[in-house]
Amino acid sequence: MKKSEMVFMGAEQLLVTENAVDQALTEAxxxxxxxxxxxxxxxVSGVVGQPAVTAILNAARHLGEARKEMIDAHAHLDVVKTQLGCRTLMVGTLPDKPLPGHDTSDAGRVVPIPA
Structure with missing residues (x-):
């Protein structure tokens, strides 16, 4: 497998994981x-179910910490990508129309950094 394919597959799964953590935080x-x-x-009195509310808030706090860790992992993986000799031209959803002066012909590709 090419290094650029490895980086692209890793980046795709990273985005899926980041979105899953955000979705879990939203659901909580x-x-x-x-x-x-x-x-x-x-x-119903606020006393009723307070332990459940506390547990949900604790879970949300942990999800917030998980979100921060995923952001940190993203930054670390960006370093790994460069160490493998690749750079990202663009990954993600493109706008309906490219911005003026922005070439998107290589959009979504991870390519080796020229020597």
Whole structure:
């Protein structure tokens, strides 16, 4: 397998993982919001379910820490990519129309750095 293919496959999975962590953090927030709306909307005391709320908040804090670690991993992998002799021209979703003066003919490709 070419180094550029290795880097591209790793980058794709990194983005999937980053998005999964963000989605989990979003879902934890939604869960807390739904449970709070249900409790308040039905006149249930705030004491009821407080241990569950605390657990959800702790889980969200851990997800926030996981998000930070993924960002750190992203930066470390950027160094690895360069150590392998590759550079990223662009990865991700392109806008509908390229920006003026920006060549996107190589968009989405990871290529070896010329010697």
């Amino acid at each position: 927030g939604e869960l807390l919001a739904v449970l709070t709306r249900l409790r308040v909307g039905n006149g």
